[in-house]
Amino acid sequence: xxxxxxxxxxxxxxxxxxxxxxxxxxxxxxxxxxxxxxxxxxxxxxxxxxxxxxxxxxxxxxxxxxxxxxxxxxxxxxxxxxxxxxxxxxxxxxxxxxxxxxxxxxxxxxxxxxxxxxxxxxxxxxxxxxxxxxxxxxxxxxxxxxxxxxxxxxxxxxxxxxxxxxxxxxxxxxxxxxxxxxxxxxxxxxxxxxxxxxxxxxxxxxxxxxxxxxxxxxxxxxxxxxxxx
Numbered sequence: 573x574x575x576x577x578x579x580x581x582x583x584x585x586x587x588x589x590x591x592x593x594x595x596x597x598x599x600x601x602x603x604x605x606x607x608x609x610x611x612x613x614x615x616x617x618x619x620x621x622x623x624x625x626x627x628x629x630x631x632x633x634x635x636x637x638x639x640x641x642x643x644x645x646x647x648x649x650x651x652x653x654x655x656x657x658x659x660x661x662x663x664x665x666x667x668x669x670x671x672x673x674x675x676x677x678x679x680x681x682x683x684x685x686x687x688x689x690x691x692x693x694x695x696x697x698x699x700x701x702x703x704x705x706x707x708x709x710x711x712x713x714x715x716x717x718x719x720x721x722x723x724x725x726x727x728x729x730x731x732x733x734x735x736x737x738x739x740x741x742x743x744x745x746x747x748x749x750x751x752x753x754x755x756x757x758x759x760x761x762x763x764x765x766x767x768x769x770x771x772x773x774x775x776x777x778x779x780x781x782x783x784x785x786x787x788x789x790x791x792x793x794x795x796x797x798x799x800x801x
Contacts, residue, residue: 685714
């Protein structure tokens with residue numbers, strides 16, 4: 573396990589780690605289907621997330637040819653529209669881009685700003701390039717570079733996605749810290765030699781007893797304090 577002082581570059585997962593994607597999608601669904609009650613909104617959110625997760629998994633497992641995130645978002649939005657009986661093309665088109673309008677977690681903006689004064693900071697996401705641009709502007713996120721898995725025609729946890737960040741960092745992987753609220757993401761980064769830090773989020777999945785990540789933080793305040801000391 574490396575020392576925290578050995579870190580040269582910090583890499584962040586974005587969806588779920590820096591931004592509350594579920595809240596943003598809920599808001600998009602409520603806008604598209606204004607008559608939906610809370611239970612139906614949750615059902616429609618599950619429809620979206622299940623389709624997205626299955627599509628990415630099928631691509632990762634070689635059961636489907638690669639398509640970019642915008643295609644998958646379009647499919648997910650259409651699944652939601654079909655379930656809700658939504659037929660307005662303009663409403664469906666706006667729903668497709670709901671992932672561009674997601675709020676940051678309360679500590680994300682300040683935590684990123686603190687870290688960016690000390691370290692090169694990268695975003696590394698399964699979101700597409702356009703989505704990363706738009707959501708960063710909407711949420712007020714500050715990083716020095718955002719990398720999309722779209723650049724390597726893959727989805728995390730494919731090894732090529734983490735190598736994209738390591739190559740951009742320009743230093744050995746053991747000096748690159750991957751921060752995420754998802755254990756599957758950290759496991760993928762760890763397999764490529766990166767240092768790992770679990771950041772607890774309401775929508776995340778905590779480490780199991782068999783996970784041996786380098787650090788674990790309650791949020792970005794703790795992380796920034798530990799790294800900037």
